[in-house]
Amino acid sequence: MTIPSFSVGGKVTIITGASRGIGNTLAMGFAEAGARVALVARTASALESTVEKIRSKGGTAIAIPTDVTNCKQLEEMVEKTISEFGRIDVLLNVAGGAGETWVLPPLDMPEAFYDELDGRNYKGVFFCNQAVARVMVEQKSGSIINFSSLSGTKPVVFEAVVGGLKAAVNQLTKALAAAWGPDNVRVNAIAPGITLTERVKKKLKPEFIKNISQSIPLRRPAQPEDLLGPALFLASDASSYITGMIMPADGGPQ
């Protein structure tokens, strides 16, 4: 029997949201696992310093400062990746997030902030899929992994808008999996629960984290590193017959 490969060695991987948080951890992890990574976000300095760290450990990385809500910049992101590496095997679509909705009840949501959330959590996700899939469909191979959230299936009051957008990402993921499956392009999503990035740790009081842990079957929130295994699996050939799946990474049913 041929044992399937769980390796991402040599795979060209674009990671959006790589300047901090979960995307930054995944960028470091994929590079350490041997992937050739293109790091994407708006903050060029943070991308450059991560590229430096990866190269100092012998990894292969480039920084491509990009606003994922800008289609022209997404096209340039794809062009730069192709000109550097010649192909795209994996897209980790991590850019997104709830921002200040932690403290913003739905009745107080201003239009400008709604548009900002919509831009990075849905529009940017779709057009990034589109830009990268144009290459993958041509190649007849590729794995796209969108970042959803537990709030896409469980009602979370302070994430009412983002939760709705993440539910849309779930449905989009399934529809794109159906659209591009015939060209051997897989589209899956990872749906994390609360994950203790530096940003989240600064916002939440330890008492709140302790209380919320009681509703999680594994009795703890995720660390960003907990998301690396699921992402590596979905990126690798070991998941070659899995597409259109929304994989929970939330510590158990809640």
Ligand SMILES: NC(=O)c1ccc[n+]([C@@H]2O[C@H](COP(=O)([O-])OP(=O)(O)OC[C@H]3O[C@@H](n4cnc5c(N)ncnc54)[C@H](OP(=O)(O)O)[C@@H]3O)[C@@H](O)[C@H]2O)c1
């Ligand atoms: N942390 C959690 O508890 C949690 C739970 C469930 C789901 N998630 C999901 O996991 C993903 C990562 O979350 P996180 O907590 O790591 O978020 P984060 O710390 O706020 O990081 C967000 C990342 O997205 C990038 N970004 C934001 N807007 C962008 C834009 N317009 N163009 C390009 N890049 C943009 C940011 O970089 P720049 O500002 O430099 O552009 C940053 O790298 C998100 O999709 C989030 O919804 C997180």
